[in-house]
Amino acid sequence: MAATKLFFAGSGGQGVLTMGQMLTYAxxxxxxxxxxxxxxxxxxxxxxxNCTVVISPDKPVSCPLIYEADDVVVMNLPSLIKFExxxxxxxxxxxxxSLIEQKATRDDIxxxxxxxxxxxxxxxxxxxxNTVMLGALVSVAPVVPVEMIYKIMEKTxxxxxxxxxxxxxxxxxxxxxxx
Amino acid sequence: xxxxxxxxxxEAFAEAVIRGGVRFYFGYPIxxxxxIPEFMSRELPKxxxxxxxAESELGAINMAYGCGAAGGCGFISSSSPGIAxxxxxxxxxxxxxxxxxxxNVSRGGxxxxxxxxxxxxxxxxxxxxGNGDYRIPVFAPAxxxxxxxxxYEAPAIADxxxxxxxxxxxxxxxxxxxxxxxxxxxxxxxxxxxxxxxPWAISGxxxxxxxxxKSLRLQPEVLEAHVEHLYEKYAxxxxxxxxxxxxxLEDAExxxxxxxxxxxxxxxxxxxxxxxxxxxxxxxxxxLWPYPYxxxxxxSGKTKAVISVELSMGQMLQDIKxxxxxxxxxxxxxxxxxxxxxxxxxxxxxxxxxEEVR
Amino acid sequence: xxxxxxxxxxxxxxSTSYCPGCTHGVAHRIIMETLDEMGLLGKTxxxxxxxxxxxxxxxMNVDMCEAAHGRAPAVASGIRRVHPExxxxxxxxxxxxxxxGMGEIVHAAARGEKFSTFFINNGIYGMTGGQMAPTTLIGxxxxxxxxxxxxxxxxxxxKICELLATLDGPxxxxxxxxxxxxxxxxxxxAVRKAFEYQLSGKGxxxxxxxxxxxxxxxxxxxxxxxxxxxxxxxxxPLGVYKDLGKEAE
Numbered sequence: 001m002a003a004t005k006l007f008f009a010g011s012g013g014q015g016v017l018t019m020g021q022m023l024t025y026a027x028x029x030x031x032x033x034x035x036x037x038x039x040x041x042x043x044x045x046x047x048x049x050n051c052t053v054v055i056s057p058d059k060p061v062s063c064p065l066i067y068e069a070d071d072v073v074v075m076n077l078p079s080l081i082k083f084e085x086x087x088x089x090x091x092x093x094x095x096x097x098s099l100i101e102q103k104a105t106r107d108d109i110x111x112x113x114x115x116x117x118x119x120x121x122x123x124x125x126x127x128x129x130n131t132v133m134l135g136a137l138v139s140v141a142p143v144v145p146v147e148m149i150y151k152i153m154e155k156t157x158x159x160x161x162x163x164x165x166x167x168x169x170x171x172x173x174x175x176x177x178x179x
Numbered sequence: 180x181x182x183x184x185x186x187x188x189x190e191a192f193a194e195a196v197i198r199g200g201v202r203f204y205f206g207y208p209i210x211x212x213x214x215i216p217e218f219m220s221r222e223l224p225k226x227x228x229x230x231x232x233a234e235s236e237l238g239a240i241n242m243a244y245g246c247g248a249a250g251g252c253g254f255i256s257s258s259s260p261g262i263a264x265x266x267x268x269x270x271x272x273x274x275x276x277x278x279x280x281x282x283n284v285s286r287g288g289x290x291x292x293x294x295x296x297x298x299x300x301x302x303x304x305x306x307x308x309g310n311g312d313y314r315i316p317v318f319a320p321a322x323x324x325x326x327x328x329x330x331y332e333a334p335a336i337a338d339x340x341x342x343x344x345x346x347x348x349x350x351x352x353x354x355x356x357x358x359x360x361x362x363x364x365x366x367x368x369x370x371x372x373x374x375x376x377x378p379w380a381i382s383g384x385x386x387x388x389x390x391x392x393k394s395l396r397l398q399p400e401v402l403e404a405h406v407e408h409l410y411e412k413y414a415x416x417x418x419x420x421x422x423x424x425x426x427x428l429e430d431a432e433x434x435x436x437x438x439x440x441x442x443x444x445x446x447x448x449x450x451x452x453x454x455x456x457x458x459x460x461x462x463x464x465x466x467l468w469p470y471p472y473x474x475x476x477x478x479s480g481k482t483k484a485v486i487s488v489e490l491s492m493g494q495m496l497q498d499i500k501x502x503x504x505x506x507x508x509x510x511x512x513x514x515x516x517x518x519x520x521x522x523x524x525x526x527x528x529x530x531x532x533x534e535e536v537r
Numbered sequence: 538x539x540x541x542x543x544x545x546x547x548x549x550x551x552s553t554s555y556c557p558g559c560t561h562g563v564a565h566r567i568i569m570e571t572l573d574e575m576g577l578l579g580k581t582x583x584x585x586x587x588x589x590x591x592x593x594x595x596x597m598n599v600d601m602c603e604a605a606h607g608r609a610p611a612v613a614s615g616i617r618r619v620h621p622e623x624x625x626x627x628x629x630x631x632x633x634x635x636x637x638g639m640g641e642i643v644h645a646a647a648r649g650e651k652f653s654t655f656f657i658n659n660g661i662y663g664m665t666g667g668q669m670a671p672t673t674l675i676g677x678x679x680x681x682x683x684x685x686x687x688x689x690x691x692x693x694x695x696k697i698c699e700l701l702a703t704l705d706g707p708x709x710x711x712x713x714x715x716x717x718x719x720x721x722x723x724x725x726x727a728v729r730k731a732f733e734y735q736l737s738g739k740g741x742x743x744x745x746x747x748x749x750x751x752x753x754x755x756x757x758x759x760x761x762x763x764x765x766x767x768x769x770x771x772x773x774p775l776g777v778y779k780d781l782g783k784e785a786e
Contacts, residue, residue, distance in 0.1 A: 021185075021356065028185050028358040036185075036356035060322070063447035064355055064440070067521030203618050229618040233611065234644035241608035241641070245615025248602040249582065253615070271605050370620045381600035381616070383623035385579035391594045392602035393585075 001057045004143045005066045009050035009083050010075025010096070015130030019073065020051035022134060022156075026148035027055045035064035048078065055143050071141050073133055075116070077102060094137055096129070112140060119174045125164075128171035135172035146172075181360050188323050189214035189353040191361075192256070192282055192346075193222070195330035198364040201254040201280060202228035205242040207235055207261060210294040211350040212284035215256040227367065236261040240268030247277035248392040250373035250380030252334050256282040258350070259300050260291060263308060269343055270309025273409065274394030276379075278337035281315075281345045282330065284353040287517045295517020296350035298439060301494035304347055305468045312406050314413045316420050317345045317467040319438040323357040325465070331362045336420065340412055341379070347467065349490065351440045351519075416469060423471035424463040429479055431460030433529055436499050437488040438464050445488045447522035452529060459529070467495075475502030484536045486510045488525060508536050547573040549598045558758025560715040560748040561590055564628075564657055567725040569597055572624070575732060581624040582616050584609040586638075588630040589663040597628075607638020610645035613652045624735060625652035632662045635671040635695050642701070649706035649740040653731040656697060659748040660769060667753030671695045674772055679753070694772065698745050702778040708740040710778040714747040714770060716762040723775075734782045747773060 006023065010016040020036050027034035033056040039049065052069075054061045068088040074080040075096045087093045089108045098117030114136045120129040138149065149172065157165035186194070193215045204219040220230045233239035239255055246253035257265065262283045272279060285300045287293035304317045316336065320326035330346055337344040368376055374384040381390045396402035427449065428434060435445035442463040449459040460482070462474050478485070485503050487495050493511040500509050512528045514520045544550075547569025555561045572578050578599055585593040587606035594601035604612040609627035617625050634642050634656050642654065661679055662668040669679040669686055672694050676685040686694075698712045709731060713724035724746055731742035747769050749761035756764055 024356055025185050028183055034358065037351065038354055061357075061443075062450060063443040063522055064351070064357075065444055065519055065521065067523045203615070205615065231614060231618060234640055237608065238611040238614075238641055238644065241605060241611035242615035242618075244604070244608075245584070245602070245612035245617075246619050247615075248612070249616040249619040251615070251619030267605055268608075271603075275603065370622065373619070381582050381602050383580045383582040383600050383620060383625075389598065390600045393594060395591055395603055397592075 003054050003056035003061060004071070004141070005069045006053040006055070006071045006073075006137075006143070007050065007066065007069040007083060007086055008053070008073045008075075009048070009079035012049050014049070014075045015127070016049045016073075016075055017051050019130045019134045020053045022149065022152050023053050023055070023144060025152040026144040029148040029151050030145055032057045032144070033059065033061050035061045037064045050079070050083075071137060071143075073137060074100065075130075075133065076100065080104065092137075092140055094133060094140075096133060098129070112136060114175050116175075119178060120171060123167060123171055123174060125167050125171070128168055131168045131171040132174050136175040139176045181363070183358045183360055185356050185358050186323065187214065188326065188348065188355050188357070189284065190218050191323050191327050191359050192330055192348065192353070193218040194361060195327040196254045196280055196334065197222060197226060197228070198362055199331040199334045200252045200365045200367045201334055202226070202367045203243075203246045203251045203253040204228070204230050204255070205233050205239040205246070205253065206256055207233050207239050209258045209261045211286060211353050212256050212258050212282070214353070215282070215284075227369075236264040237268070240265040240272075243279045244268055244272055244275070244277055247272065247279045248275065248381055250368065250377040250382055252338070252368060254280045254282070254334070256284065258283065259285045259288050259297065259303070262300065262303065266308035268309075269307060269315060270311050270313055271394050272343045273309075273313035273315065274311060275392050276341040276409075277392060278334070278341050279343045280330070280333040280337050281343055282348065283345060284348050284350055286350050287515065293517040294350065296440065296519065297490050297515065297517065298349060298441065299491035299494060299515060300347065301467065301489075301491055304345055305470070305498075313409065314416070314468060315343050315345050316416055316469070317347055318422070318465060319347045319467050320352070320465065321439055321442045321463060323352060323355065324359045326352060327359050327361065340416060342412065342416075347439065349439050420466055421469040421471050422465035423474045424465060425461070425474055425477060426463075427458065427460040428462070428477045428482070431458050431479065431482050433457065433533060434460040434462060434478060434482050434485045435488050436462045436464070436485060436495065438467060438495075441488045441490060444520065444522050444525060448488075448525035448529065451522055451526045455526075457530070457533070470498045470502070472498070472502040475499070475504070478503070478506060482507055484508050484510055484532055486512055486529060486532060488520070489513045490519070491515060545570040545573045547578055547598050549596055551596065553596050554592055555589060556752040558749065558751040558761065559589070560659070560746070561657065563715045563721060564655065564746050564748065565593065565596055567721065568626070568628070568655060568728055569599075571725060571728045571732060572599065575729070577624050577732065581626070582620065584613050584616070584625075584627040586627070586629040586633040588633050590628055590630060590657065591664070593628055607633050607636070608641055609633065609638065610641040610650070610654065614645055614648070614650050617650060617652055624732060627652065627654045629654060629656055630663070631656070631658045631660065631670045631672040635697050643704070646701050646741050646743065647704050647706040649708070651735055651738060651740060653735050653742045653744070655728070656743065656745040657748050658697070658745055658773065659750040660694075661750050661753045663750050663753055672697075674768055677768070696773060698743070698773075698778040701743055706741050707743055707779055708781040709734050709742040711743075711780075712745040712747065712773060712775050712778065714765060714775055716747070716749065716765045720775075730782070739782055745773075747775075
C-alpha cells in the first residue's frame, strides 16, 4: 500500500502540531510506519506552525519530506493561501471555516469546510477545535483506525487531564454527527 | 523486544547514548539540537550521571576531554558552528587517544548561516579542521531508529579505539518524530570500576603505574612513532567501521549517492523514476569516514551516471569520484541554505542528466 | 640517624627541563611536597597547561593530563565530574590562564568547581620566547614590546586574584611570591590551605604565585628575585583576596 502524506498548517496555539502527532501515534499503535516533521526555527515563533505526517502501512517511510499531500488541513487564512497548492489532484483539503471565510479556488480536489472552532465552542471547550478537525479528517480519509486515536487520547488525557478525555472523544466525532 | 515509542529525534539520540553507557554530558545551547542538553539535564542526574552546561563549545569539548582522560564515558552534541569551534579539541582528543561520542545536528553555513537543515559539514567532519594527522569515524544515519542504534554503539567504538566518534544528523532528523525501539541499557563504568577497566586513564588511584594522558611529544622520532601508531588504528577502523547500504545497483541506469535525510529523498525519487520506466539505484554511505569506496565497484555496466544528492555545493563529490574512478560521469543534484529539494525535483533533474549522458 | 631532609616522592627523580633560576621547580616542589605530606599523592589528578610547564607531568608524580592552551579549567571540570572524591588541580601560566584561557578560568571559578588552580605569574610568555603577557607590567620589555609595555598600545596588565575575587564562586584566593625563603614558606601554606578546602568540599581555590623568568627578563636569577619584589609586588600585592573557608565551617 502506498504511503499517505498529510500536511497540517495554522497558527501557533491552534494545536496543529498536536494533530499531526496524534495521527502519528495512532499509526504507530496500529503497527504502521510513520514520520512527523514540524517546521522549526524562527518561523515557529512568528505565529505559523505546520507539520508533515507520512504514514506507510507496510514498508518503512521512504521520505519524511513531501512535495504534495493526499490530505491538507488549514486552520487559518494564511495557511489556505499558502498550502492549497500542496494538495495533490483528487486529494482532500480541510478548511477551518470558523476562521476562514474565503473559499478554496481549485476544482480538482475535494474541499471540506469544517467549522472547527464553532463546533468546539458548542461543545463547551474551544480548545478542542483541533480534535474536531482531526475527526473530520479521519472520517473522510481513514488513514488510521479510530480505536488507535482513542488509545493516544487515553494516554494523553490521563491523570490531571483525565477530565478532558470525554469531551475530546465527543469532539472527534462532532463534525460527522453535525454533517 | 522493547516496545515501540514515538520520539523526537533529538530526544531519541540522547536516550540512545545514555543506554549505550554515557554518563557525562557537556554542551552549549545551539539550534537545532538544544533539546539534547535539555533532555540530558533532566535525565542524567536520575541515572547516576552528571550534566554540565559549558561556557562555550570550546569549554564543552575540553570538559569532555578531561572526562574521557579520567575514564568517564562522555557525550557532546552541537551543531555546525559549534562543531567548528571544537576542532582544536578533536585534534587533542585524537592525539591523546581519548574517547568521546560526538553528535553534530548540522545546519546551514558558512558562518552563522541558518538554523535550517544542511549537509555542508561534510568536509568538516570527514576531513577535520583540527591540526595534525588524525581521523574521526563519522556515521550518518538516515532514520531515527538507525541513529539510535548507532549512538547506542558509538561509546563502545570510541572506547575500543580510544578515539572520538562522530554521528552526523541533519536538523530535520533532530526535529522529526518516528517510532523507535530503544535498546536495553548497558551497564556504565563508575569511578570505582574505571581504574581496572581503563588502566590508561587518569583516575588518581594507586594502581601501580601512574597514568599520563597527553598529545605532546617533543622528540620528532617519538611523535613520528606515535602518529604511525595512530594510523595503524585508523587502518583497523577502515577495515571494521565501513558501513554502506546499496539498493538496486544490478540494473540501474542511474545511481544516486546520498546520506542522511537526503538518502530517503533519493529513495523516493527511485520509486517515482521506476514508475516512469527508469531504473535507479542507491548507494547510501552510512559511514562517511571510512568512506565506502568499494561500494562503487558494484556499479553495473548499465549505469550511465552517478548522481550525488546533497544539501551542500557537492562536498561529497570528491569521495564519490574516488569510488567511481572515472567509469561513469558523476553529477550533482543539490540545494543549500536550508532549502530542500523535493523528490519530484530530483526526478526532473535526473531525467535531464540522463538526456545529457545517454 | 634521623634524616634532616628527604626528597618528596611527589617529584619524579629526574632533572627538570626548566632554565636555571626558574621558579617553576619551586612551585612544582611545594605543591607536590604538600600532597605528599597530606598523603594525597595516590589520590590526585593534575592538569598541565601549555607553556613551559606543559611538561609538568614529566616531573610531578601523580596521574596527569595535558590541556590545550587555556583549557585546563574546563578539562579539570570534566575530570571532577568523573571522580568527585579525588583531588584535582590545574597548574597554569599567565598566558594560558589570563589570556587565551580567561573564559575557562572565570567560568570554572564562578561555578565554584571543586578543584584548585595554581597560577604561575611571571609576566611573560616563556616557552615561545619572551613575548608580552596579559600580566606584563607597564614599562616592562618583551619581544613584542621592545621599548616596554605602554597603556596606549597594549592596555593595562590584568590582576587575576582581584578579578576572580569579585566572583561568588571561589572560596579561597591568595597571591604569594616565590622569590625568598619566607615567601616560599608562606606559599606552601597557601597551597596546603587550597587542598584542605578542596578536600572538605568547600569549593574553588586559587593560588597565584608571582614567579621569575630570568631567561626572558634578561636578568640573573638573583636580580630577577629583586625585580619581582620591587616591581611585581608593587602592582600585584601579596595577600588573601578571599577566604570563605572559615565562614563555611
